[in-house]
Amino acid sequence: PKEIFLKDYKLPDYYFDSVDLSFLLGEEKTIVSSKITVFPRVDGSSPLVLDGADLKLLSVKVNGEELKNGDYHLDSRHLTIPSPPSGTFTLEIVTEIYPQKNTSLEGLYKSSGNFCTQCEAEGFRKITFYQDRPDIMAKYTVRIEADKSLYPVLLSNGNLLGQGDLEGGKHYALWEDPFKKPCYLFALVAGQLESRDDTFVTCSGRNVSLRIWTPAQDVHKTAHAMYSLKAAMKWDEDVFGLEYDLDLFNIVAVPDFNMGAMENKSLNIFNSKLVLASPETASDADYAAILGVIGHEYFHNWTGNRVTCRDWFQLSLKEGLTVFRDQEFSSDMGSRTVKRIADVSRLRISQFPQDAGPMAHPVRPHSYIKMDNFYTVIILVYQGAEVVRMYKTLLGSQGFRKGMDLYFKRHDGQAVTCEDFFAAMRDANDADFANFLQWYSQAGTPLVKVTSSYDAAAHTFTLKFSQEVPPTPGQPVKEPMFIPVVSGLLDSSGKDMPLSSVYHDGALRSIANNSEPAYSTILRLTKKEEEFVFSDIHERPVPSLLRGFSAPIRLESDLSDSDLFFLLAHDSDDFNRWEAGQVLARKLMLSLVVDFQQGKPLVLNPKFVQGLRSILCDSSLEKEFIAKAITLPGEGEIMDMMEVADPDAVHAVRSFIRKQLASELKADFLSLVENNRSSEEYVFNHPNMARRALKNIALAYLASLEDQELTELALHEYKTATNMTEQFAALAAIAQNPGKIHDEVLADFYTKWQDDFLVVNKWFALQAMSDVPGNVENVRNLLSHPAYDLRNPNKVYSLIGGFCSSPVNFHAKDGSGYKFLGEIVVQLDKINPQVASRMVSAFSRWRRYDETRQNLAKAQLEMIVSANGLSENVFEIASKCLA
Numbered sequence: 020p021k022e023i024f025l026k027d028y029k030l031p032d033y034y035f036d037s038v039d040l041s042f043l044l045g046e047e048k049t050i051v052s053s054k055i056t057v058f059p060r061v062d063g064s065s066p067l068v069l070d071g072a073d074l075k076l077l078s079v080k081v082n083g084e085e086l087k088n089g090d091y092h093l094d095s096r097h098l099t100i101p102s103p104p105s106g107t108f109t110l111e112i113v114t115e116i117y118p119q120k121n122t123s124l125e126g127l128y129k130s131s132g133n134f135c136t137q138c139e140a141e142g143f144r145k146i147t148f149y150q151d152r153p154d155i156m157a158k159y160t161v162r163i164e165a166d167k168s169l170y171p172v173l174l175s176n177g178n179l180l181g182q183g184d185l186e187g188g189k190h191y192a193l194w195e196d197p198f199k200k201p202c203y204l205f206a207l208v209a210g211q212l213e214s215r216d217d218t219f220v221t222c223s224g225r226n227v228s229l230r231i232w233t234p235a236q237d238v239h240k241t242a243h244a245m246y247s248l249k250a251a252m253k254w255d256e257d258v259f260g261l262e263y264d265l266d267l268f269n270i271v272a273v274p275d276f277n278m279g280a281m282e283n284k285s286l287n288i289f290n291s292k293l294v295l296a297s298p299e300t301a302s303d304a305d306y307a308a309i310l311g312v313i314g315h316e317y318f319h320n321w322t323g324n325r326v327t328c329r330d331w332f333q334l335s336l337k338e339g340l341t342v343f344r345d346q347e348f349s350s351d352m353g354s355r356t357v358k359r360i361a362d363v364s365r366l367r368i369s370q371f372p373q374d375a376g377p378m379a380h381p382v383r384p385h386s387y388i389k390m391d392n393f394y395t396v397i398i399l400v401y402q403g404a405e406v407v408r409m410y411k412t413l414l415g416s417q418g419f420r421k422g423m424d425l426y427f428k429r430h431d432g433q434a435v436t437c438e439d440f441f442a443a444m445r446d447a448n449d450a451d452f453a454n455f456l457q458w459y460s461q462a463g464t465p466l467v468k469v470t471s472s473y474d475a476a477a478h479t480f481t482l483k484f485s486q487e488v489p490p491t492p493g494q495p496v497k498e499p500m501f502i503p504v505v506s507g508l509l510d511s512s513g514k515d516m517p518l519s520s521v522y523h524d525g526a527l528r529s530i531a532n533n534s535e536p537a538y539s540t541i542l543r544l545t546k547k548e549e550e551f552v553f554s555d556i557h558e559r560p561v562p563s564l565l566r567g568f569s570a571p572i573r574l575e576s577d578l579s580d581s582d583l584f585f586l587l588a589h590d591s592d593d594f595n596r597w598e599a600g601q602v603l604a605r606k607l608m609l610s611l612v613v614d615f616q617q618g619k620p621l622v623l624n625p626k627f628v629q630g631l632r633s634i635l636c637d638s639s640l641e642k643e644f645i646a647k648a649i650t651l652p653g654e655g656e657i658m659d660m661m662e663v664a665d666p667d668a669v670h671a672v673r674s675f676i677r678k679q680l681a682s683e684l685k686a687d688f689l690s691l692v693e694n695n696r697s698s699e700e701y702v703f704n705h706p707n708m709a710r711r712a713l714k715n716i717a718l719a720y721l722a723s724l725e726d727q728e729l730t731e732l733a734l735h736e737y738k739t740a741t742n743m744t745e746q747f748a749a750l751a752a753i754a755q756n757p758g759k760i761h762d763e764v765l766a767d768f769y770t771k772w773q774d775d776f777l778v779v780n781k782w783f784a785l786q787a788m789s790d791v792p793g794n795v796e797n798v799r800n801l802l803s804h805p806a807y808d809l810r811n812p813n814k815v816y817s818l819i820g821g822f823c824s825s826p827v828n829f830h831a832k833d834g835s836g837y838k839f840l841g842e843i844v845v846q847l848d849k850i851n852p853q854v855a856s857r858m859v860s861a862f863s864r865w866r867r868y869d870e871t872r873q874n875l876a877k878a879q880l881e882m883i884v885s886a887n888g889l890s891e892n893v894f895e896i897a898s899k900c901l902a
């Protein structure tokens with residue numbers, strides 16, 4: 020396999036101006052004809068090299084003349100024309116492809132009888148020979164011809180120029196996209212679909228037709244997606260002044276899709292999971308995900324499509340920025356604190372571990388074998404969004420907006436780099452960003468340690484920071500980073516102290532602005548070690564550091580447990596209130612893990628129970644915040660903090676604490692369930708979601724007690740639920756404990772929902788994630804369940820992905836979990852390398868476990884790497900794991 024390096028980037032020798040594509044969609048094969056206007060970047064005859072994969076070449080013409088065999092070279096990856104004519108010329112290529120046989124779901128393929136495409140990152144080369152790179156931007160027209168009864172709807176990017184009937188029961192449609200675009204944004208859809216139609220009136224008064232396409236029976240489930248789309252369009256106008264630029268916006272939902280969705284210009288293609296929702300079939304989490312992803316793909320129209328990436332190393336330019344934008348959108352539509360907590364938890368669960376493992380790489384990677392592997396490794400996307408968030412933290416909303424405006428002014432219609440974004444932010448604000456660019460090139464999560472001291476005589480409070488970026492593959496030594504630490508100081512009554520000035524680096528900086536006292540300030544860390552001294556501090560404060568998680572780092576402080584309980588009770592920054600509770604819980608869990616390993620009896624610190632009880636009873640708190648605050652850190656998070664990860668001990672401890680809390684707070688939990696039942700119809704809004712979240716977590720705690728009465732309660736909630744959020748939560752609460760009721764309820768749920776594949780996936784995932792020992796056998800059996808299909812990515816993510824997320828069973832000491840995954844990966848790789856490669860990443864932390872487990876996992880990785888005909892996708896991940 021060939022590794023591609025950022026340092027080797029070269030401007031293309033040829034650019035494409037216009038691209039006319041024509042598709043004859045057939046049952047056996049599809050014929051793709053392209054006519055491209057090519058012009059050289061500089062004069063002189065360099066060869067024109069086109070990418071191509073799995074294509075049958077039928078003909079090549081240059082300026083209308085067919086090329087003979089010797090006039091071009093063809094190998095398994097390229098079509099090369101060694102000496103094209105000088106100046107502008109036309110290139111015509113005809114290829115034959117087989118979408119029906121394409122199980123990789125990349126390029127043009129069929130999903131449930133309909134044709135659709137997925138080209139990002141490098142899938143366009145599976146459709147025709149092309150310079151498949153994002154800095155080739157061209158204007159496209161697309162003609163689609165197909166059988167009219169089988170494929171009544173024919174869609175592509177841009178505006179519909181014409182359509183009509185043809186002989187033999189066929190018809191055609193002609194589309195034109197007036198905007199230049201890279202080929203990864205090309206899309207085509209053909210099939211039996213119906214649409215929900217609506218109109219959005221833009222800020223300048225233009226009418227935009229909105230259409231969401233699905234099979235006829237699902238159209239009624241698209242109301243929330245349409246609501247989300249209109250909300251996103253309005254938000255982008257209000258917050259960034261960005262207006263939609265065409266008269267039509269299409270979304271198509273398809274059941275077989277490798278990822279969540281794709282931002283193709285004016286023709287977004289979505290995994291059905293992220294479009295279809297009804298109160299009976301989708302949970303609050305699904306509704307929230309739909310809102311976020313519809314927003315995300317829509318926002319790409321400006322951040323990704325109008326301004327795109329020069330090369331794939333710059334992926335974060337569009338993904339980091341667009342993830343940041345969708346996070347802000349969701350925050351504005353719901354609760355900002357709760358959204359931030361959810362995003363930071365995700366960062367901790369997925370990104371930090373990756374960043375500490377064999378796949379660690381900077382936001383802008385230095386090399387890749389298969390670009391697709393760098394979308395699933397969340398570092399890039401989530402860390403990328405954190406980097407964008409830091410610009411906003413440093414510049415404020417207005418400064419950030421100025422930077423965005425300048426970015427669009429400078430780069431609309433261009434393919435650019437992360438430096439270009441940085442420069443726009445800097446120049447628009449005349450800002451000093453120190454060595455901020457390190458965030459793009461250095462991998463690894465910085466570890467910041469802080470100690471504090473109070474000088475009562477001098478009225479000063481000192482914070483001493485040190486930072487260290489751990490070594491990662493290929494980067495043994497690191498430079499210090501520029502880390503903005505938003506901080507405040509609490510007085511003994513729990514109020515924020517007014518901050519007047521801080522001494523740092525030989526200078527006294529005033530914090531108060533225009534004589535208004537400030538209660539929070541940004542400490543700019545840039546060195547390996549440094550000190551900040553606050554003056555005029557008249558009592559020993561409790562510091563609240565890294566408010567709102569102002570930088571994606573690990574923070575270790577010398578705060579005592581009582582400081583943390585104090586922050587949990589009083590911090591004005593709700594994020595940090597939650598964080599204080601998490602730090603306490605992590606400490607507690609780690610110390611109980613040691614007790615467990617030493618065979619000591621487990622005892623829960625009564626102060627912890629007390630702290631959580633006061634959160635539960637604090638009526639000033641938002642319900643969803645309470646639900647988050649009483650959720651313990653995940654097992655993975657705790658294992659990550661251990662020298663040698665011990666899944667059994669961590670699981671035992673977490674279950675112990677849950678049960679202990681459930682029994683001590685039983686009365687509180689019972690009243691939460693009572694008082695938060697749905698009385699009205701399902702509404703997707705923050706207060707209602709918050710109420711359901713709180714009720715559901717209380718129910719889960721109660722059911723963990725395995726008490727008959729409480730199981731009856733959960734069963735009652737299951738039976739009376741009028742929406743999926745509550746029904747599924749009750750099912751999950753019951754499913755924690757094996758037994759007769761467990762089996763009956765699971766069977767009942769399947770019978771109810773067997774015709775709804777999205778609900779059935781929830782049912783698979785729930786069983787796959789079970790902690791019941793030996794669950795691997797159950798999961799194996801489910802592989803042959805009639806509703807299961809390894810070719811459908813959603814089903815794989817539910818069952819196989821779900822299984823790997825259960826530490827006790829995936830990491831079972833007998834190796835049964837590893838063996839299961841090893842077998843599946845090899846089998847899946849033949850069908851769909853992208854999905855197989857996502858699954859193999861579950862092995863990536865294998866060195867963190869004990870020797871027995873290491874050997875068992877390593878054996879599976881070795882077996883995978885030596886498998887015949889292994890894809891580059893899986894090879895890249897598995898070999899990096901072994902390196």
Ligand code: B3K
Binds near residue numbers: 338
């Ligand atoms: N840009 C796509 C992801 C493409 C992944 C390709 N393997 C959608 C998104 O950003 O949401």
Ligand code: ZN
Binds near residue numbers: 315319337341342
């Ligand atoms: Zn994206």
